[in-house]
Amino acid sequence: MARIKNALREHWIADVDADDVTKKPVEDEMLELAKWITEITDDTDETSEEYGDYAGDGTPKTEIVSIAEKWTANGTYDAQDPAQALVASKKRKVGDDRKVWHLIKQTDGKKYLGLATLSEIKAGTGEATEFEEFSCVINYDQIPEEVEATP
Template sequence: MARMKNALREHWIADIDETDTSKKPVEDEMLELAKWVTEITDDTDETNEEYGDYAGDGTPKTEIVSIAEKWTFAGTYDASDPAQALVASKKRKIGDDRKVWHLIKQTDGKKYLGLATLSEIKAGTGEATSYEEFGCVINYDQIPEEVETTP
């Protein structure tokens, strides 16, 4: 596969159904978090343990025991953008009120969906002479599942 531009990877969000948090969103009703977003960084945390056993030659091996996949978004705030407005609406919320569904459409066509928590929400900040800044972190609550792609 040829190299692909980062802008071709899509990030979509949807609010949770408060009556049934396990109810997955309809993809057509999700909001793309893209307008005025200039940087998206994969800030996944991995926890590992090193071990050595007698089945090898004594060289330590590394085992990944957990991951917390999270994505950091940065750009310019636009209150009229539906995806940014959803994120901004969660700024003064706590607990389950910070939950959203997060769908990633990778450049290779694979899609990953999972329940996630919003944190570090910035919806209007910065220097007086600059445009308002937007930012947030979307942290999956567990490893997202691969979902079917539409041909």
């Protein structure tokens, strides 16, 4: 199997419908989080429990009991980029006003969509001699669902 560059994995976001947060976005209305983004890392948290039972030999087994999938995006801030502007618009918001839809198009062709919460938003920060920095964490509210195409 060939190695594939990370840049070929796509991350798209869309604002939620204020009247119906469960309404999925139309894919062509989503905004790609890509321009000036130099790194997107998978920072998923897993909670596990160890157990042993009499069906085994006493060796502890690990069971994953919860997953909190989250992705951290870092790069240079561009207020004119629609995806970055959407993230920046949520910086001073709380609660449901921080919600977005997050679509991941993986390099193997699979797509995952879910409601997510933005946190740790930085849209214009850094040293005086550097370009403004951009970063945010996109936390899925639950395990995203695999989709063929968004409605």
